[in-house]
Amino acid sequence: METLEQCPLCDNRHFEHHSIVRDHFLSGEEFTLVECPSCHLIFTNPRPKQTEIGVYYKSTDYISHSNKIKNITSIVYKLVRTYTLRKKYQLIQSLLGNRPEIHHLDYGSGTGHFIDYTTKKGWISKGYEPDKNALQHNNKTTRKLILHTLDSIQLNTYDVITLFHVLEHVHNLNKTIELLINQLKPNGVLLLALPNHKSFDAQHYNTHWAGYDVPRHLYHFNRKSVNSLAEQYGFKIDSVAPMPFDSYYVSMLSEKYLGNSMTLIRGLFSGLKSNKKARANGEYSSLIYILRK
Template sequence: MTKEKEFYKNLEPYLNCIDYTVSKESYEVMHNEEYDMLVTSPLPVNLDKYYKSEEYISHTDGSKNMFEKTYQLVKSYTLNKKLKLINSLKTDSRTVLDIGAGTGDFLKTCKENKWTTFGVEPSIDARNIAKEKKIDLVENLESLGDKKFDIITLWHVLEHIPNLKQYINKIKELLKPNGYLIIAVPNYKSFDAKYYKEFWAAYDVPRHVWHFSKTSIKKIFKEFKMEVIKILPMKFDSYYVSLLSEKYKKGKMNYLNAIYIGMKSNIKAKKSLEHSSLIYLIKND
């Protein structure tokens, strides 16, 4: 597993974070001034084992407790918002590729609305759940061959990719000229990130290798002749992340404080435009 060496040059200490989900190991989150982004260091050789946790619910359809039930309810709402976004884009043939497709809910929604769907998901457990929904996913980008897509989406995936520029280059090869790339990532410049500091759940070390700002996303994709044409907020993320952050900070989910901080983050973002997570709509040349 490779990582982009240039992002690890001239780093300054920013925070020390703990992997609260799996290993309880400590990692440095370092600041790269050139790109205005943060990087996790050191990066484990075998990242796969850091995803093996029952608490890692993004690859499940669990609804065992109040937190998971709320997660699934919000997911249903956000799926419709995502569908509305791709429906607003002019495309040649309505083909969409979802990278990091999880259990296939986004593609299922797209398929039900007359999109031709393709998906990539490395987790075999998630692929099996998706297959039960009649959504067939492949394990990696190489399995897609020389297909070209109108729209490629990565919903909270890019921050997980160690070989970042190599991966973006492959995505560009899969995207049609004038096609659209949609990326959602956490924003470490949000109020909830600054409030929770090392307990901010969206650092999620070491699974999150990179921690992006608007500057870093624009700069990185400009190098591939791809332009950020719109930035949209993910307003529910501030509440979800705050709930987890409360648990990491205090040992339990303080729902009232999490709702308060999530709301405060969204209110402050009305002026700063620094929401907890951001969606970037990127146009290929």
Template sequence: MEITHKKHFLKVKDHSVSQETFDLYLDETLDMLITHPQPSLDVLGKYYESVDYISHTDSKRSLFEKAYHFVKNIALKNKLDLINFYEPSKGAILDIGAGTGDFLSVAANDGWKTVGVEPSDKAKAIAKSKGVSFVENTSELESYSFDVITMWHVLEHVPNLEEQIKELKRLLKPKGTLIVAVPNFKSFDAKHYGHFWAAYDVPIHFWHFSKKAIELLFAKENMKLESVLPMKFDSFYVSLLSEKYKNGKMNFIKAFYIGLKSNLKAKSNMEYSSHIYIISNK
């Protein structure tokens, strides 16, 4: 993706795996950050080999992991309520980056026709044990075949951003709904932690979005941003990891304080730690 007007924004370390340093550049036209350099696909996998990357496991070894999965169960119900609100007919849903399959499993039990895409063999094996169906690549899927497509904290991981958006447009039915959740680098917790902010997660997060960026990127494919919703739990989770990166340990009390402060500030400026974007296919 070409950066139209760029300036250096921040230097950030990969705190969880390689300890390598990466630059974030601001695309002023889109109001988004871009990680540089971006690792090639043949070496990208090694950057996911982190004990902090728990979305690819059902492990509950530590208090942190147990808390994560407790919150995840609440979030799963909220996600199901969300898709049922926008598409009450319960048609076909595609989840890109399905992880261990919990969301699709919940959706299938509620009457949705489900299919997922997941690059991690480890996560996919866990999901298949829950009865989740997968395709290897979205190119196998017919055009205009899904009522809903979801990407829960996945779009920031996609190497070819504009190609991915074109593919989402191809797969979504006319009047269908796309639901995208991504971190927000304009949140209070992002500004507070700076280069220690865990949601920068370089280099596996290639892109760092603002609300303006999401609106403009999807408008290029004649898709309309309908609504922006907060993910209030994310500020606590991200603050907890950020405390670890900054101070060497997880300070639950400090992280709770910063997460709460971030949510309270976002009540007025609407800049939460992460957002859910509801996008319609015109």
């Protein structure tokens, strides 16, 4: 374990206690969350070292790194993924307009479904994924699109770089952001999809909220902390898009962590209520932040 003496985003050395959250998914261990009053980032502290974090991913139930269907939650996840691939593509296409070629990097590409989809749509897509288990589930075509080292990522190459539920996992937060910004073209777009601890489902489930997912999630963002991140690197939040299906999936998992029965029905009801409230205040369970210079 390592203890951070300064905020991983803004380097502030003063933190405030936020909560203690159990790893309901795998280990059963408890982890402390602290909040930086300067940039509003909440982060897990202490946390496993980068060389030790791998054991917390070693489960066949980690759906984003597997294609196997084992239970109702994974069935719902995969059905929704088919729909969201199209919505992600349409969103980004609308942001970039009619460019003759779209060069795209999906950082943390997982099982490669998104780059497989965008490549078939005519984009020049590449993925970067360090997790060997996730790479095993890529098809032969997608494997050719994967960059296996960060040195393979070229400067000023990409029109758009996407991180769908990835940034909260990386140990070197600022180093990663700097790396990716340097790979963007001058008019490029950076998309960050992140869980939102200001959502209704997060408030409702509190420390049982599956979106915390400690210790795999090292950081816990909201609009203020993402805005601090953007300003630190000379970017601005151009717009924010909802990920309304996440509330259902996260709520089902949260119900499971509470030990409740009928997790599907309870989760659907809670997810519906969360989205209803989010339509009024914008605080969906997960948000996509579109960052531009």
